[in-house]
Amino acid sequence: MNKFERVSETEYGKVLASDCSAKNGVICVTPYENIKLPHRATVQSAGYDFFSPISFKLKPGQTIKVPTFVKAQLSHGRVLMLYPRSSYGFKYRMQLDNTVGVVDGDYYNNESNEGHIFIKITNDSKTGKTLEVNVGDAFAQGIIIGYDVTDNDDATAIRTGGMGSTSVWTIFST
Template identity: 40%
Template structure:
C-alpha cells in the first residue's frame, strides 16, 4: 500500500537530539507517545499531544518539539494551529500565527521533518497541559499554483526556514 498522507514518529536518534528529557525517561517517552489523531469521525484537525508537562505563565513563550513528522502529496500542506479551546480560554497563540508544513519538509536532511510548535501565552492566566494531552492540531490542505510559475529551487536544502535558501 502506498502512503498518501499521515504522521510518523521521528527516529530515536532525532528524538534524542531534539527532546530535552532525562535519559531515564527517554526510551519510555519515545515508546509511549502517540501520533496525531482526530477526536471524531468529522473532525478536520488531527490533535498533537504533549510529550511532557508544559506550563506557560502570562507573557511566556516556548518552542515545543512534537516528535512527529508528516508526509503528504506534493500539492498539499499541513496547517498547524492551537486548539481552539486553548485560544479562547487562555489566549494561547502560535508565535507564527499558523504553522505551515510543506510536503518537502518530510524527511529533510536537517531534522527529518520534525514538527515544532512555537507557543506564546498572551493571556493573563497560567496555561498548563499534561504529557499526552492535546495542545495543537494539524489540518491537511490542498494549495493552488499560479500560471507560469518558476520556483526558486526544486528541492528543500534544510529544515525550518529553509525554503528561501539557494543550493
C-alpha cells in the first residue's frame, strides 16, 4: 500500500518547538489540522505535489530545511523520489541539497523514526532573485517508483534510525 499521512501531533509539536522559529528563517507555520497531503494535479501527472506548511524567503545562497509534516507508507519494492517543483528550479535555480531525495520504504515508522519527510533546499539564483514560498504553495514533487534488486542481493539489516548517519541538521544558513 502506498499512501501519504500526516506525522503525529507529537512530532509536529517537537519540530515546531525546535526547528520553526523566526530566527531560522521561518515566517509562519500552518496549524496541524491544515497540513496538506501531497497529491497529483492531473491524471497524467507523475509527481505528487508537496505543499509547504511554512512560509519563508530565501536570498541567493541561503538554505532551509522544510519540515513537510508528512510521511509515506510504501509498498515493498517502491521508493519515493523527491525533486524540486519544475517552476522553482527554472525561475530561481531552487535545488535540493542532496540533488534528489530518496525515501526508502523502511523510513516509515521504524524503531526510532516516525518517517517525517524533510526537504532541504537552496536558492542557487545567479541573478539575485529571492525565492519566496508561502504556506500552501507546491514547492517540491515526489514520484513513487518501483525498483529491483540483484539476484545475489543479501541485504538483511533492518533500519533503526532516521536519515543517513545523523538526524542533526541546520534549518537555515547563509
